[in-house]
Amino acid sequence: MIPQPEIIKPALPQGQSVPDSIALQIQGLSLMLANTQVLDGIALELPQTGITTLIGPSGAGKSSLLRCINGLHQHWQGKIELAGQNIHHWQGGWDQLRRHIGLIAQKPCVFPQSIRSNVVFGIQGWRQRRRADALVETVLRQAALWGEVSARLSAPAETLSLGQQQRLCIARALAIKPNLLLLDEPTASLDPRSKQLIEQSIKSLAASMPVLCVTHDLEQARRLKGRVVFMCDGKVIEQADSEVFFKQPQRLESREFLSWSVCEC
Ligand SMILES: Nc1ncnc2c1ncn2[C@@H]1O[C@H](COP(=O)(O)OP(=O)(O)OP(=O)(O)O)[C@@H](O)[C@H]1O
Numbered sequence: 001m002i003p004q005p006e007i008i009k010p011a012l013p014q015g016q017s018v019p020d021s022i023a024l025q026i027q028g029l030s031l032m033l034a035n036t037q038v039l040d041g042i043a044l045e046l047p048q049t050g051i052t053t054l055i056g057p058s059g060a061g062k063s064s065l066l067r068c069i070n071g072l073h074q075h076w077q078g079k080i081e082l083a084g085q086n087i088h089h090w091q092g093g094w095d096q097l098r099r100h101i102g103l104i105a106q107k108p109c110v111f112p113q114s115i116r117s118n119v120v121f122g123i124q125g126w127r128q129r130r131r132a133d134a135l136v137e138t139v140l141r142q143a144a145l146w147g148e149v150s151a152r153l154s155a156p157a158e159t160l161s162l163g164q165q166q167r168l169c170i171a172r173a174l175a176i177k178p179n180l181l182l183l184d185e186p187t188a189s190l191d192p193r194s195k196q197l198i199e200q201s202i203k204s205l206a207a208s209m210p211v212l213c214v215t216h217d218l219e220q221a222r223r224l225k226g227r228v229v230f231m232c233d234g235k236v237i238e239q240a241d242s243e244v245f246f247k248q249p250q251r252l253e254s255r256e257f258l259s260w261s262v263c264e265c
Pocket residue numbers: 033034036038056057058059060061062063064065
């Protein structure tokens with residue numbers, strides 16, 4: 001059994017109450033970049049736990065949406081609330097906000113340091129980092145990497161395979177005890193075994209935190225279960241339980257998108 005991280009909720013402003021069931025709430029989110037409407041009136045809610053997969057054609061705005069949520073894009077209109085707090089007014093600013101959100105990109109980005117140093121990178125205070133052995137083991141286990149690296153934690157992170165590096169990035173994101181995990185095509189360039197390990201890890205993590213995962217792999221979206229959000233042209237076209245969505249998509253755009261993925265040859 002993989003140990004689950006403790007979720008630390010940010011303190012809420014006085015007098016503000018949040019529906020317990022909602023971790024992230026997005027309303028009317030619009031984003032213009034270089035005169036292009038990249039996001040157009042997005043509405044989305046993530047519950048406290050569980051996986052939501054974000055699918056849609058290239059250019060639909062999936063990565064841009066993740067970038068708005070963790071404050072990499074800041075000039076958007078609308079409302080994004082994490083644990084009931086408007087992220088535009090997050091106490092301590094965008095850097096503090098990012099301490100509550102783990103973001104895993106498509107290409108693993110490891111720092112030219114040891115495996116252990118990569119894991120503890122986001123932990124504040126050198127004393128805390130030095131004493132973090134138990135946490136290092138916990139998050140490496142959660143990322144399904146402990147067995148492969150426990151004997152070489154001081155080896156350079158670049159000596160890991162791509163699949164291992166991606167799991168190291170997941171461990172690094174977990175070490176800051178995020179309230180929300182965002183993954184942008186986390187297994188796009190990985191072999192089936194690494195993909196399977198990461199999917200197992202995502203499922204296990206989603207038991208204790210909300211996970212929003214972009215994928216082009218519709219089989220992966222089916223396997224991860226949870227909810228599916230289908231985006232096209234900067235809009236959320238349809239969202240539903242994964243089984244319902246793949247069996248009976250309601251919107252024409254969703255049906256067309258799913259039919260493109262069927263091989264005709
Ligand atoms: N910094 C930017 N400046 C101008 N346009 C941008 C910028 N970033 C993204 N875009 C445009 O916004 C649109 C959405 O891009 P985004 O990367 O969010 O799509 P996506 O759904 O993640 O696509 P993919 O599946 O290919 O990763 C695209 O048309 C893209 O060209």
